[in-house]
Amino acid sequence: MLVPSEAGGQMSAASAPRVAVIGAGDIGRGWAALAASAGWPVALYDAETGPLEHGMQEVRSRVESLVALRRADRAEAGAGLRELRQSRSLLTAVQDADWIIEAASEDLAVKQRLLEQIEQVARRAAVITSSAGTLHASQLCARLRRADRLLVARPLTPVELLPLVELVPGPHTHADCVEDVRWWLTRLGRAPIVLRREVTGHVVSRLVAAVWRESIQLVLDGVIDVRDLDRAISLGPALGWAAGGPGINARLAAEGQGMSRFVDSLAQRYEGCWASLAAWDRLEPDARTRFARAVERAYADLDGLRAGRDQRLAALLRAVDEPGQEKHFLHNTDEPDV
Amino acid sequence: MLVPSEAGGQMSAASAPRVAVIGAGDIGRGWAALAASAGWPVALYDAETGPLEHGMQEVRSRVESLVALRRADRAEAGAGLRELRQSRSLLTAVQDADWIIEAASEDLAVKQRLLEQIEQVARRAAVITSSAGTLHASQLCARLRRADRLLVARPLTPVELLPLVELVPGPHTHADCVEDVRWWLTRLGRAPIVLRREVTGHVVSRLVAAVWRESIQLVLDGVIDVRDLDRAISLGPALGWAAGGPGINARLAAEGQGMSRFVDSLAQRYEGCWASLAAWDRLEPDARTRFARAVERAYADLDGLRAGRDQRLAALLRAVDEPGQEKHFLHNTDEPDV
Numbered sequence: 228m229l230v231p232s233e234a235g236g237q238m239s240a241a242s243a244p245r246v247a248v249i250g251a252g253d254i255g256r257g258w259a260a261l262a263a264s265a266g267w268p269v270a271l272y273d274a275e276t277g278p279l280e281h282g283m284q285e286v287r288s289r290v291e292s293l294v295a296l297r298r299a300d301r302a303e304a305g306a307g308l309r310e311l312r313q314s315r316s317l318l319t320a321v322q323d324a325d326w327i328i329e330a331a332s333e334d335l336a337v338k339q340r341l342l343e344q345i346e347q348v349a350r351r352a353a354v355i356t357s358s359a360g361t362l363h364a365s366q367l368c369a370r371l372r373r374a375d376r377l378l379v380a381r382p383l384t385p386v387e388l389l390p391l392v393e394l395v396p397g398p399h400t401h402a403d404c405v406e407d408v409r410w411w412l413t414r415l416g417r418a419p420i421v422l423r424r425e426v427t428g429h430v431v432s433r434l435v436a437a438v439w440r441e442s443i444q445l446v447l448d449g450v451i452d453v454r455d456l457d458r459a460i461s462l463g464p465a466l467g468w469a470a471g472g473p474g475i476n477a478r479l480a481a482e483g484q485g486m487s488r489f490v491d492s493l494a495q496r497y498e499g500c501w502a503s504l505a506a507w508d509r510l511e512p513d514a515r516t517r518f519a520r521a522v523e524r525a526y527a528d529l530d531g532l533r534a535g536r537d538q539r540l541a542a543l544l545r546a547v548d549e550p551g552q553e554k555h556f557l558h559n560t561d562e563p564d565v
Numbered sequence: 566m567l568v569p570s571e572a573g574g575q576m577s578a579a580s581a582p583r584v585a586v587i588g589a590g591d592i593g594r595g596w597a598a599l600a601a602s603a604g605w606p607v608a609l610y611d612a613e614t615g616p617l618e619h620g621m622q623e624v625r626s627r628v629e630s631l632v633a634l635r636r637a638d639r640a641e642a643g644a645g646l647r648e649l650r651q652s653r654s655l656l657t658a659v660q661d662a663d664w665i666i667e668a669a670s671e672d673l674a675v676k677q678r679l680l681e682q683i684e685q686v687a688r689r690a691a692v693i694t695s696s697a698g699t700l701h702a703s704q705l706c707a708r709l710r711r712a713d714r715l716l717v718a719r720p721l722t723p724v725e726l727l728p729l730v731e732l733v734p735g736p737h738t739h740a741d742c743v744e745d746v747r748w749w750l751t752r753l754g755r756a757p758i759v760l761r762r763e764v765t766g767h768v769v770s771r772l773v774a775a776v777w778r779e780s781i782q783l784v785l786d787g788v789i790d791v792r793d794l795d796r797a798i799s800l801g802p803a804l805g806w807a808a809g810g811p812g813i814n815a816r817l818a819a820e821g822q823g824m825s826r827f828v829d830s831l832a833q834r835y836e837g838c839w840a841s842l843a844a845w846d847r848l849e850p851d852a853r854t855r856f857a858r859a860v861e862r863a864y865a866d867l868d869g870l871r872a873g874r875d876q877r878l879a880a881l882l883r884a885v886d887e888p889g890q891e892k893h894f895l896h897n898t899d900e901p902d903v
Contacts, residue, residue: 391801418800420793428838436838437775455758457810462756463729468803470878472795478864486857494848500766500774501846508840510832519824540808546880
């Protein structure tokens with residue numbers, strides 16, 4: 228299951244890694260809530276006091292939400308909340324951590340400087356992951372003496388809910404560090420995937436970017452409104468992909484005719500679309516304004532919208548986790564045995 | 566709920582439209598199974614006897630699967646199976662139908678000729694929908710005397726499972742016919758959306774084409790293998806989109822800063838991706854072969870894969886349908902009241 232509650236239940240406090248989350252923004256809060264909800268000891272640090280204190284409150288509230296949504300075990304989450312610490316300095320957050328999660332803003336100079344400071348106070352055996360969405364380990368390590376224990380571990384948001392985490396090792400990252408992080412993530416019920424090389428946006432942002440570009444264009448062209456666009460994705464391809472992924476769906480659709488003929492028919496079916504998809508690199512100011520207005524007009528009751536979205540997401544996650552699905556394709560067969 | 570079992574239970578046989586499905590391929594079988602599973606009288610026709618007889622068997626088996634997957638009511642499905650007819654001629658299939666569903670192969674001349682034949686034997690009040698994925702009502706009506714009762718109603722596959730149906734009226738389609746089809750689809754637990762104009766591939770295929778192009782390129786470039794690609798989509802954006810759709814997720818993410826600033830940050834985040842996404846219009850023969858081989862290598866046990874995919878899809882659909890979600894965004898507020 229994606230939530231390995233049995234494994235979590237067996238874990239002694241000693242075997243859980245000590246986690247330091249550096250940066251108390253949305254992603255840092257998600258990481259902290261995720262690890263704390265499994266009962267792991269977490270220290271949260273932010274250079275600014277306001278975001279840190281607000282962040283601590285929200286981490287607690289997100290852990291409680293995970294229990295309410297049946298995405299975390301109540302006893303484990305309680306233990307994690309008792310262990311949760313707010314660190315007044317980088318030193319106290321990092322010095323005894325096994326896993327240091329950098330979650331600062333997406334600014335190369337800021338992250339490089341922060342990682343340099345982390346290195347100066349981290350234990351020799353600690354592993355450092357960056358939550359970078361567009362930056363790479365090969366850039367982030369510029370000020371480090373040791374680049375071998377740094378890799379990118381990019382979650383989606385809400386971090387504590389969506390299982391996928393992209394691991395992107397740099398050219399100097401040691402394979403053992405990648406394996407440590409994979410193992411920790413698996414224990415946290417995540418589904419880590421390892422990219423074979425660094426590409427702009429990793430993998431997920433590239434796919435999401437492709438969908439955003441065409442979606443924005445279809446709305447701006449007046450083909451569809453924002454609400455129907457959301458339905459078009461939610462109740463169509465998103466459900467199909469959540470059940471199978473494009474590769475699986477193609478493999479199954481090809482069963483009778485064979486993959487080569489299926490790929491021929493796929494190419495034929497989509498060539499007209501490929502030739503006419505939106506192809507711009509930049510979203511112009513006027514288009515930004517028009518699209519923002521269209522989304523604003525589409526939805527008013529944000530509280531209801533959020534509650535509905537979060538409930539559906541939790542229900543969908545439980546559906547993917549249903550008993551009997553433990554060994555489905557979503558779980559990497561070469562990942563450590565839980 | 567997406568499966569309006571209460572409404573279905575209240576329906577008398579007299580109020581259910583008589584459905585004729587013309588074409589017993591995968592899409593025709595799905596339409597027939599969907600309508601029959603709601604207890605509606607369905608006639609299935611195909612010009613070729615082999616596919617028709619095989620199709621009838623599979624329609625029955627799909628209806629039974631819908632019951633087993635808790636996507637259809639057992640009593641209604643039983644009534645539908647008793648009413649299901651195999652038609653030996655187009656005339657007997659169509660002559661008393663209220664809703665004629667054309668599901669022939671995606672060939673303009675074939676569909677135009679078939680629609681002409683349908684028109685000659687259809688009741689005056691019948692509505693005709695084409696399941697065309699790339700063709701449009703404005704092209705399909707070329708040989709018709711009356712273009713006002715024809716529109717495209719494009720489902721996804723598996724037709725009987727995925728809720729979304731794209732309705733694309735042509736320039737001559739009467740609004741009442743669009744409303745009839747919306748109402749029937751809503752009664753069948755579908756989520757119809759109406760496109761405001763004809764575009765290549767309608768909306769869904771354009772979005773899927775964008776994802777396929779980038780996915781194929783990432784696999785061919787060796788950034789990720791097919792299994793991790795499937796995980797990257799399934800356990801990441803697909804779950805997020807199934808819960809909320811991009812518009813909703815954007816609206817919620819923007820809550821603090823406002824939509825305009827959010828769209829600015831979205832544009833900034835994805836510009837690097839947009840500039841570097843795959844941009845080809847054609848998939849070359851060598852690339853087709855390499856991609857087909859990669860998908861073949863990824864998955865071996867097709868029976869297990871199919872059972873797992875279908876189970877997950879049914880569980881995901883139940884999750885979207887959970888009690889308390891009747892009024893969520895997925896349901897068009899301007900649709901007829903069930």
